[in-house]
Amino acid sequence: MTSFSQAAVVLAQQGGEDVVGTGEAIAFWVLGPLALAGGLGMIFVRNAVHSALWLVVSMLSFGVLYIVQSAPFLGFTQIIVYTGAVMMLFLFVLMMAGRDSADSMVEVLRGQRLLAALFGIGFATLLVGALARSLVNVQAQVPPDPYDPARGGGAGGLGRLVFTDFLFAFELTAALLIVAALAGIVLAYRDRREGPKRSQRDLVEARFRGEYKRRSPQPGPGVFATGNSVATPALLPDGSIAPESLSELIESTNTARLIAEQDRVLGSQAEHDDSRALLAGEDEQGSEQEGERK
Amino acid sequence: MPQQFLAQGEQLQVPAIDFAAVLPILIVFGAASIGVLLEAFLPKHQRWSSQIALSLTGIVGAGIALAAYISDAPEGGITTFMAQGATTGAIAVDTPALFLWGTLLALGLASLLMIGDRSLEPGGAFISQAGLQSGGLQTREQANVTGMQTEIFPLTLFALGGMMTFVAANDLLTMFIALEVLSLPLYLMAGLARRRRLLSQEAAVKYFLLGAFASAFFLYGVALLYGYAGSVKLAEIAAATAGSSASDTLLYAGIGLVVVGLLFKGSVGPFHTWTPDVYQGAPTPVTGFMAACTKVAAFGGMLRVLTVAFEPASWEWEVPLWLIAVISMAIGAIFGLTQRDLKRMIAYSSIAHAGFLVVGAMTLTEDGLSSTLFYLLAYGFTTIAVFGVISLVRDANGEATDLSSWAGLAKRSPLVAGVFTFLLLALAGIPLTSGFIGKFAVFSAALADGNAALVVIALVASAVAAFFYLRVVVLMYFSEPAAEGPAVTVPGAFTTAAITLGTAATLVLGIVPAFALNWASAGGFVP
């Protein structure tokens, strides 16, 4: 078995072309354009979040391309570290900071985009031309078998190299990570323990001193309420709606569509579907609420 | 076939590590890590004093370890962290590395003193809580809170350790990681100024984005060189250059991209765009640290790469570097003339000096190496002292770096004006200062290497640059002080020590440079 497969390996080595099998070629021609599209999409899309998503496409393609090239551990690391962790942080900061900050189309430096594009095309042509010319006769070696823990590639092979040839780099990485964490804490953490935390008693006193809008808690939906959602406002003794109990967010959302939908649904199925109704028929309270909201 | 999966692999040999040789680096990193723990467990009022004590102990301890190692260092240097069967290790400890370590530790000590100073501004030059939103009321209150973000000390030590590793890195991957270790703390530290928060944060963002951009280029160069030589060890790249069947295109592209990355860090020539902004925006002690130590590290790394790895291909990069040196000197000298802000002016001066350093770095003779090392030492001390003096002249808004507010400074404080004049003369390269010896050594080495045209251009650039230094001197001595001009603060012990160290070194290296020159020329790079 082993000698047979060795023979196969020797056969495969002849005329370097065969090292790249058909399956790999297909994978490349599917994933390569995808990665390219991801890159182009990232720089052409105006919305920053869309850019990030295009970048994820590129990174995933890269990950699979590593796996295809007999570097499975690296491929999975790429997916875990880059698309999993790094892009998570990117999206987090985008959502927090610049979600709706689309790039302005105004050029601050005149002609900068054109120059940059020219630079890019020139750079790419130069690089690709040079590489294509210089690497025509590349004979790829058979890569170390990624599944052989003793001698081959894969995680074990990387481990053996990390702890011998690249030992110093490995320990240096620890210093890098400490710096990174320190930077994150210095810039993103605000030490709130300057003053003592306010106790319940302090809060009560502050309420009665008038530091808050109300002394009591916000009114709840009330005893006769049929639901405890924020969408169910509290009722005053005279049956009118307590304005303080209205959710600011709900009241400010676009209600036209909601109401239209509600009408459509309620119009046909009102008897069965009002989840907030305790009784089958509409009681006084319910109808009043409906009226108030419309 | 499970037995194949369970096969017992052969035991790998432990890499050869010479702990005594790398002890200075280990001490610096160790002190930095302990510093982080101190941050964690000490109450706020004890942090500053213990951090200062720890950092100074760390640097002095590293210096002692270095001195102890030098006293019986093997001739010609060694490489350590060598895997079994390999010919070279990841870290090279040879004369240039030891010289640069000494330089970095001394400059780091001076910078640390300036960073730790709390006398010029209550609480020091750094904000007490960077996590607060700037521009708000809280930040304005912050300017008066006398705390300080003491994480700055471990960060400085990490940067220093990264620099020491960078100049000794014997393969490009270690070099890349060291480059990041030295850069990341600096990006952060640039944004921690107590005053002018927005300016400082902008400097941090610019420095970061451009720095990351440059390190991507550096890395692509590393990849191409790896493709060319099949290894990233400097010696093996040189060996591959001597006899490799692979296409030279990879080599040239790789060299170009790697060198561009290094030139960026050294703020040379057309890759300098970040320099004035970052120098101006960063807190002045950090600017001093950056200007002196980063330059030493960048050019130390460049010297090693050019000499050890790229020497066989020198005919390829000599002409481009020649051009870059000229461009850098021209940009520094010409734009320096137009600056109204002192920190920006010194930034352009540093660009011009970077041009001179490139002249030295591309001279691959023994004299070229030793003179460039000496130049780095001399320039580093002078620059730190310059920024120390700049931090003394203040008005209500903090440092007064506008040129006009320095008018007539000699009448207010003859001592400060005198020291500053001396330092500026050193930057200009007037005799009896270290700047003169450095320029003289570098130019004569380049001349001996047959680069007469470049030396002539460099001399012209020095003459033009001398003009803007002299302009400041004239302004300080021969114009009337503004009515509501800034006051000269009397510095505390730390800043005084830093300025004294820098000025004394400038003077000593200018009068009796022989000992430093001898040390610098005691040996070359480990092959």
Next chain:
Amino acid sequence: MTPTYYLLLSALLFAIGAVGVLVRRNAIVVFMCIELMLNSVNLSLVTFARINGELDGQVMAFFVMVVAAAEVVVGLAIIMAIFRARRSASVDDTNLLKY
């Protein structure tokens, strides 16, 4: 098909990333472009490792990923800090330092 194609793809994406850095104005997007450049370098490293039939390139790509992750933590913290100060992530708005 030869492994060279991977290198060409990587060169193209590196150039795209570089153009993106120069063209885009949002600091976060600029940073993403830099990440794309690092990624394409990794593809080159892996391909060269494969061409040479050894693992050094893979180990380097591995280290590059780790370094990039650390860089992301620092970079995003800095960008976030300036965003909180100015409510804008555009690199054009950060121009107090231009004269």
Next chain:
Amino acid sequence: MPDDIAASGGLDAYLPLVMLLALSFGFAVFSVAIAPLVGPKRFNKAKSEPYECGIEPSPQPVAGGGRIPVKFYLTGMLFILFDIEMVFLYPYAVAADAVGMFGFIAVTIFIVAITIPYVYEWARGGLEWD
């Protein structure tokens, strides 16, 4: 068997994985697509809330001038940190018998170093949920 895998470019080994991926992807698409087709639609205001249980989302959106909950950045950061540690431990684990005691010491130093910022953040209260 592993040799054959290596010779064929290592792709055959991933066939089950690819099939599983296709299956899970298909199931996800199917579930998302079928739900609006067969499910009843009943809208009310509560359903358009971020939290249907009635809690008002307290930090207002950034665009509306709200404050940015920046402390979650620390959580994300720690995630990346430990992600990287894990990614380094995996090669060590596979190569553990080859690198022996020496590798153990090296990896211990690394882990201790990673723990330092974690301890720092913890001691400073960065993990507190206020």
